[in-house]
Amino acid sequence: MLEERLPQLVPFADLGERAHHKLLQHASTLDIKPGLKLHARDEWRHLIFLLEGRVILSDDGQSVILKGGSPESLNPLFNERDYHSHAIAASSGRIALFDRKVYENLIDGAREGVEVSEIELSDLEGELFTGIYTRALSGELQLPQLPEVALHLQAALKDPDVDIERVTRIIEEDPSVAARLLSVANSPAMGSQREVSRLADAVSRLGLERTRQLVMALAAHQVFIQRGSPYHGLLERLWRRSARIAAISCVLADQSEAVDPQKALLVGLLHRVGALPIIGEVARSHPDRSAEDIERILYRLEGLIGELVAQQWGLASDIMEAIRESGGPETATAAPLTDIVRIARSACTRDGDDALVDRTPLAELNAVTRFGFVLDNDGQLPAIDTARREIDALIREVA
Structure with missing residues (x-):
């Protein structure tokens, strides 16, 4: 599903197939439950898209409901320099997370006309990263206890x-x-x-x-x-x-x-x-x-x-x-x-x-x-x- 949806996402639409492949290598999906809250300030390393379900986006006291599959959902939940907004899941659904650093390197490479080398996480490290991130959000990750x-x-x-x-x-x-x-x-x-x-x-x-x-x-x-x-x-x-x-x-x-x-x-x-x-x-x-x-x-x-x-x-x-x-x-x-x-x-x-x-x-x-x-x-x-x-x-x- 993510492979089919990726070319439709606004930031990635003009990138080539090879760039899409690199993005997918460092992407993950996460099932969300009602009440899950995401803060823009915590997610600055990711481009996050709503694939399924509904979320409430809030910024400066104003809120809108975003639905998966809508034209608006083809844009990231949070803008690049947005450190104040947050999103709350209004229903069960799924989000996609793309590594912002990988995306920025692909964009820089496209501008300069050079080949972008493989960077950041290997497949194994990416799998580990996704597992830790998911367990942290679900509360399953074991946290250190204060003496x-x-x-x-x-x-x-x-x-x-x-x-x-x-x-x-x-x-x-x-x-x-x-x-x-x-x-x-x-x-x-x-x-x-x-x-x-x-x-x-x-x-x-x-x-x-x-x-x-x-x-x-x-x-x-x-x-x-x-x-x-x-x-x-x-x-x-x-x-x-x-x-x-x-x-x-x-x-x-x-x-x-x-x-x-x-x-x-x-x-x-x-x-x-x-x-x-x-x-x-x-x-x-x-x-x-x-x-x-x-x-x-x-x-x-x-x-x-x-x-x-x-x-x-x-x-x-x-x-x-x-x-x-x-x-x-x-x-x-x-x-x-x-x-x-x-x-x-x-x-x-x-x-x-x-x-x-x-x-x-x-x-x-x-x-x-x-x-x-x-x-x-x-x-x-x-x-x-x-x-x-x-x-x-x-x-x-x-x-």
Whole structure:
């Protein structure tokens, strides 16, 4: 059915048979149920078409009903630079998802009159990608669980009358977390000459909010380091890079005075948390895949799945947004927290053989100018070099 419908779809109508074949290699279909919601901001990597059923398209408070098979359904659900619309399935049906990057490369090749090489996912990787995406939307994909100490602390801090004694009792449930908090409270970065030995004193010195952020960071470390995984080395490198991005995010947030540094630190640590269930799924079904193979899959899925993890963990909406969008295309309406982490990801240098590198040059990010940061002649941020000692201390604190 998809092969027959593809030449009728408006963006693809003028492409040749060979281009259609490439698009089909990287396409998938998904059965939808009433109530399923798709956000344009999450689907920027795809061109999505309604094949069967009905959906309600909403944008800026205006809604229209789209029917599969209608002339309107030959256009994508969301436009290229649409990050605000959403679609809700009004009936059972089916949608088709095409890889936007493949389409853009085909268009570029057609304009330049050159052959477009085979890119992105192989057939096996495409099959894996489709399976993960479908299971994520259906709720069948296993998401990482936050350690109990973090869950209990999150719940307790929702009480405006919570006190240090109660927080201390919760943290004492996890001796390793308690020991790390004591270490941080006594670190030179806290600027105190008096060493504390009681956990309650450490919590008092750190404050409830920073204690919460640190417990979340330490819990995230426990989630990332899965020693039984065949991809343990990949997870270790991913965590080390996340710790470095977190430290840079914290320093840049402090310099910008527009973002809470501790919140930026937490988002930096968790911005790739969506990679965890994806890597787990690959380990379960295709444990022989390389880190480079996995990274191509992560590129498409980790923002969406990271948001699912953040929702399950009860994180704030601005943190969820930053996890979801900091790796996507830059938008003028992005929240400052999202942009700070986006800048940190681009500023973070390659770590040896680390394949997990964000390649958007800083000079191409408008957010750099919006925050008033200045680049040197090499396109780097001198502000990071001047804060190198602080960044290294933060990395030791959380890694």
